[in-house]
Amino acid sequence: MIIIKTPEEIEILREGGKRLAFVLHKTAERVAPGISTWELNKYAEGLIREMGDYPAFLNYRPEGATSPYPASLCVSVNDEVVHGIPNKNRILEAGDIVSLDLGLKHKNLFTDMAITVGVGEVSSGSLKLIETTRKALEIGISVAYSGNKIGDIGNAIENFVRKHKHGIVEVLAGHGVGKAIHEDPFIPNFGKAGTGAKLVPGMVIAIEPMLNMGTKNVNLNRDGWTFRTADHKKSAHFEHTILITDGEPEILTKI
Ligand code: MF3
Ligand code: CO
DSSP, rough: OOOOHHHHHHHHHHHHHHHHHHHHHHHHHHTTTOBBHHHHHHHHHHHHHHTTTTTTTOOOOTTTOOOOOSEEEEETTTEEEEOOOOOTTTTTTTTTEEEEEEEEETTTEEEEEEEESSSSOOHHHHHHHHHHHHHHHHHHHHHTTTTHHHHHHHHHHHHEEETOOOOEEOOOOEEESSSSSEEEEEEEOOOOOOOBBBTTTTEEEEOEEEEEEEEEEEOOOSSSEEETTTTOOEEEOBEEEEEOSSSSSSSSOOO
């Protein structure tokens, strides 16, 4: 069931989204060779708690998961696609690319956001992958108008990515968000225009393309959380929580 948010809820989500974007950008500024993925997690969690909010992913257990997620920030390095678990021994090195994915609960409502950044100097291929994924999110958002359908979002992303020969991850997708981290509808990053649920004002959704340098295929690690590319080539991920309005889509996860 798709939950339409009230104006009061939207106001809270707007504030939560702003806080989330602030924390994620501050955390991204810390990314540098020599820092551990655990330190990034600790820093992000500290900022969220300082503001009186709650890290939404900590102990979150989505349907089908065998264990609760053990951290606040998902840190996915290189061939890790999403849901990488922060670790004191995982030290970032120049040339790595790292996806930071964070959820925040503000006054009981949730927002969700992810960005991918390079560590030190990275290859031009990595930069291109990051930039294409960022653009894919922008294009997905650009068609998120009331009256359009869920399939229009995936279709726009797929048509754009096709020119770049990157693999679009199919087993993971965007989603409704707000009362919970994951709500209906499921929002794939590929699909047919004009299909699926209709977008209406008051819907709040997370759009999150995950693009791979090579194959679209991914595998779940033995830790039960981390998805990695099947060919171990790099992957990038961007995500915004957005509001469907009468006019332009509104990005809630922005400063
Ligand atoms: N942004 C992530 C997603 O939509 C949320 C991950 S929840 C976690 O899949 F528990 F895995 F961290
Ligand atoms: Co998400």
